[in-house]
Amino acid sequence: MLNKIFKWITRVSDAVNLEIKILGITVGFILVLGAGVTLEMRNIVQNLMLEELDKQGVSISRDLSARSADLVLTNQVFILHQLLNDTRKNNRNVRYAFVINHDGDVIAHTFADGVPTNLIYINTFTSEDNPNRRLINTGEGKIHDFAMPILGGKVGVVRIGLDQSNVIFSVQKITTTILQTTLLMSIIGILAAYILANVLYQPILRLVEATHKFSAGDYTQRVEVSSNDEFGNLGQAFNKMGETLAHKEKENKQLLAEIEKKEQVRKSLLKKVITAQEMERKRVSRELHDETGQLLSALMVQLQCIKQVGKQENFDQNVDNMRKVISRTIGEVKRISRQLRPSVLDDMGLIPAIERLVQEYQEFNHTDIDFIVHGHTFEKRLLAELEITIYRILQEALTNIFKYSKAENVSIIMNFKQDALQIIIEDDGIGFDVNEHYSSDTHDTHLGLHGMRERAELINGNFEIESKVGIGTTIYVSIPLVFEDQEEILL
Template identity: 40%
Template sequence: MNPTVLRHYATDVIDAIWHVIGAVNIRAKILGIVLGLVTLMGIVVTIEVRLLLEHTLTNQAYERSTAIARDVAARATDLVLMRDYYGLFRLLRDTQVNNPDLRYAFVMDSEGTIIAHTFGAGFPPNLRDANTVTANEHHRSVLLTTDEGEIWDTAVPIFDGRAGIARVGLSLVTREQTVAAMTGQLLLTTMMVAAVGITAAALLTWILTRPILQLVELTQAVARGDFNRRASRWANDELGALIEAFNAMSEALAQAAQERTEREQMQTQFVAQVIAAQEEERKRIARELHDSTGQALTSLLIGLRSLAERHHSPDINRQINDLRGIVGQVLKDLHGLARQLRPSVLDDLGLAAALQRYIAECRARSGLIIDLTLPGLADSRLDPVLETALYRIVQEALTNVIRHANATTASVVIERQSDQVRAIIEDDGCGFDPNRVSGDGHLGLQGIRERAALLNGRLIIESTPGHGTTLYIELPLPVAKEEVDEHHSVGR
């Protein structure tokens, strides 16, 4: 054929193909490109993985065949020398049972006579000469092709060949099954990826238009918290209705953000008032105990001492001294109760000092070994409401440990982070099942959970019967007033 004519023919064919491709809409083009790339990549990856997996499994079968044959040769040495053919048969049978893909195993003596094998229906006639090994060789493996598939036949000399040869045949059927399963999985994955790719390409064609891109941009602005931007409606079709709905949604989100901020402020104020009222009541009770009841007990001590000075009877003085001891102990307990109700050191020196003093008292009172770690709190103060809540949480948790856990050691860690305070309280006591926490038996835990919830925090309990308990309490730091005002200005 004339080269010029051939060139014109090729040009016409290319033009015809390009004309057909150009007539296809852009959605079909993108779908075709994605489907073609995914299919091509899936086929290439499937072929490469199949070849690599087949090579790897073949080498693994070769190494297993060698290891099994050497193990059989080592264990068969004494049996061959003692002519214990029954023991030799049992060795081969146990080896085959422990290795399900072992097709056969047999032992030949130094004369080449088969003295033990695992073939129940008779030894195959051509198998003996299919592989051999000399006394100087470590082993020799041959890949045999049979009607049952490929088999690694490995021969190993026994006692340097003077006692015979041990041979095993490891079937590669597992390799074929694994490769076939992996190939099917890769093909299935390719089809799934193709489906995902087609879906993604279809979605991509829709976002190529100007209104959709504009909505995407505005959506990203809303995700950043900017509710002030609005999309302009450019048509009266479905996209125009979508833009109107989007604008309405932005307005609703802006109003909801403002209401949520105000609600969070009100909740914070309410929680502060509740906790302040509780602590104020504790202060009042502590003052009453100290000023009224404490003074009455002190007056009683003075009266008992005066009574003892006026009477010189040994029996009466002994009874008075006993009463003075009881009153003194009650007064001491009363002072301790007043300090527990509201420790003045919490107001004066802060959470770190209050916890250090409280834990020292717990150590002295209970004999429990308690470690206290306060990273980030030694030289700084927290919000008073937060300090009070953390103090009460630690107080309640350690009270539970002392009363119920039968523990010998405990630890308290309170760490101040960038946006929250995290408390970890751990003991080595008897533990319990957190899924069976009941209202009556675990009032302390309920109190801790309620305090954390009031401050928008959370309590996580990790415990196992017999292995101790760990409490994780996370409380968010209060938002500064400047940040709240700035958030209000953005929402408006």
């Protein structure tokens, strides 16, 4: 039974908000406490008043017994009647009083129509010194009947009846007063509970509203902190959490913008790579057709001339011409092959390939290039992916320098450390605004810097660039070293 009641209370409690819970608990506590106090006080007061009524009955019966002894012996019935009436008049709880002589006859009483017969024998004394009490139920209420012997019962018996209706009325009046006090306290308690509920509920309500706005993405919402208690600490912690979330949201938006920009650059790079691939194929096809094809056609003509001419001197001249054509063809094929992938990189390694690259750019562009290498004492070669990436970064850097910078002097420093390679590429060209370059849409047409950065990041390296207009540009590249006998680079 108690378990069912507890479950019902739990279901009801879960269905209402905190404010109603506090009001319900407070009102319920006051009502239960008031009812318990009222019942307990009623029982205590009623028992005390009934005890006082019994004491009063004992006292009155003894007094009447003492005062009526001489009157009964001298047969002064009138005075005895007057004594009984005065006793009833002076004690409002006395309902009746009468005296029975030793013969069992009623000689004086306070009844208007005579003493009821059944009342005479309903109570008798059992002790010569103390009255005998008996509770009588009547249609008008309960009567406490006392029988007190006169002179030990030798003369007669005094009987008095005390009505407890006054006691019940007094108890009801006291109960009503307690109930009124309980009701007043309930009203005060409800008011206090309402104030307390608002004091507790409003901060929680503000936190709930702010939480809903947080869930909607509004991290600027803050709660008002007006106290230094636990709710105040909770509000301060909530506001601090909001500041942290707002900061994180800002960082996430910046990261998202950077990712979107990088994705756009990647798409542009991919597009340019595909375009460059097709252009490279077209160039190779054109050079094979225009250069190598023509040389091979000239070789065919020379062979035809040898077939048609029979003189020795013309034969030797045609053979010499064929050798020259074949030599030019071989040189052209090597040039095309070297542009597609430098064979010196595969045959001799990174440093000789870069030296060859620097020499070619110097001869073609007539620019002074200083190439310095520090710390290169490794007997093992770097991973092939690493070497081609470093080569392409330097190739792209030199291409950009000669296309855009108008530099007269260029320096390349490669510093090999124990676990990393640091590359510094510096020129004294016209320079540019780095921030403007990365924040503008120039990456759609000038993807060289982005390509070098992407290549460096693909091998877990770092790429930084510094430039000022009119001063020049410096590129810093740091790449972790991985040798050919180690695991492949994790991309």
